[in-house]
Amino acid sequence: MAKRYGGRFSPGAGDMPQPQGEPVHPLESRVKWITISASPFLLSAFWQDPFGLVTNLAGFGIVALGSVLTREGLQAEAAYDARRVARRPAWPRKLFGGVATGLGLAVGAAEPNAMFGAGLIGFAGAVLHHLSFGADPARDKGMEGIDPFQQDRVARIVDEGEEYLAGMLDAIRRTGDRRLEARVQVFAETAREMFRRVEEDPGDLTAARRYLGVYLMGARDATVKFADLYAQTSDQSAREDYEALLTDLEGNFAARTRSLIEGGRSDFDIEMQVLRDRLAREGVRPRDPTKPALENRRGHDLSDLIRETVKAGRRRD
Structure with a gap:
């Protein structure tokens, strides 16, 4: 069946109810760049030797898995932020997404004689992932006094x-x-x-x-x-x-x-x-809002004492 296109700015949509939709994290649009950044592994895999073919394909797949986990983590964080009372996510999806991204970069860059360098690339990728997307919510929100x-x-x-x-x-x-x-x-x-x-x-x-x-x-x-x-x-x-x-x-x-x-x-x-x-x-009465708040009586009495002392000195003179 053909579907007529329509939307917020379409003709005749002025009286059309507009749903608010699910909360969207402002960083969710960046997740696609994680997979795009690993596309060279996929494109160059079929021009490598068997070891390079396997590592490039595995690296791309692990990075793609990391992007999926990151997107789910951002969606969970958006739902967490949209509520006044919420529990922290059941497991840290963004953290595992960062680990998967770093591991995928390390596997894709791995070479028989350059494992240390591949590990450094993976570590740098995980750190950059954390700096880009932040950490998962770590505590419950508004749960005090709730069974x-x-x-x-x-x-x-x-x-x-x-x-x-x-x-x-x-x-x-x-x-x-x-x-x-x-x-x-x-x-x-x-x-x-x-x-x-x-x-x-x-x-x-x-x-x-x-x-x-x-x-x-x-x-x-x-x-x-x-x-x-x-x-x-x-x-x-x-x-x-x-x-x-x-x-x-x-x-x-x-x-x-x-x-x-x-x-x-x-x-x-x-x-x-x-x-x-x-x-x-207990004998405590509420304060009358029409009356001023209590003053610092101690300071007021001290000022009176100083003033009286000065006057007494002048009279002796």
Whole structure:
């Protein structure tokens, strides 16, 4: 089926919903140069002796593997930076990507009588890789006071919700309609706002679990059935019903997310009032904001003492 091209600056796209998309690391576009830098190994491999053929092909393959690991590490770092609460990556992909890049350069440059020089080239490549792309996130972010077991439960449910969203996007692409694809992507971003909220406060999981499971599964099933029907019949009434369903789902997910945030505010107000009550029982009263802050009484009394001493000396004279 032919697909009509369209985008942000295309005619008639002014009222078209624009999805935000996944976070992108600013250095991700540089990764391709890792593989390009190793292309001489591939191009010159077939003009070498058997040892040179094997080392050049192996060097290019290892460097290409390093570029893949580096790209995945940058994507993981972008997702880590985009969240206020996140765990460090399960394993340091950028570190292994740098090691693979250096090893590939060393293997590709290896010669029977120049192993030391090849090792220096590999070491230099690994160091330059680290300087270019940096290190992987080494610690969890915003995890203070969060139960790791509860966080693992949230991670599993969020992964399940992401699978439902991916199923919706895969199904709607079968229609060949870019506007519908963007519409589903906008709903996916709304659902991910709830994902982020639950990740930041796992205590909200009970209130949001039905949305993250049952409702998203129903939305995916409805999208699959609509995509099959619309691809065959292009039924406009079915399309209007499906868009109305997405609108209702967006409103419900956004309202639930707002209620979770307001619930967090209520919890904060309760904790603040409890702390004030405890301070009041200890005899500590809150300061009146209309009155100035406490002065340095010690300095004020010392100035008065000096002033009185000078006056007494003058009277004796």
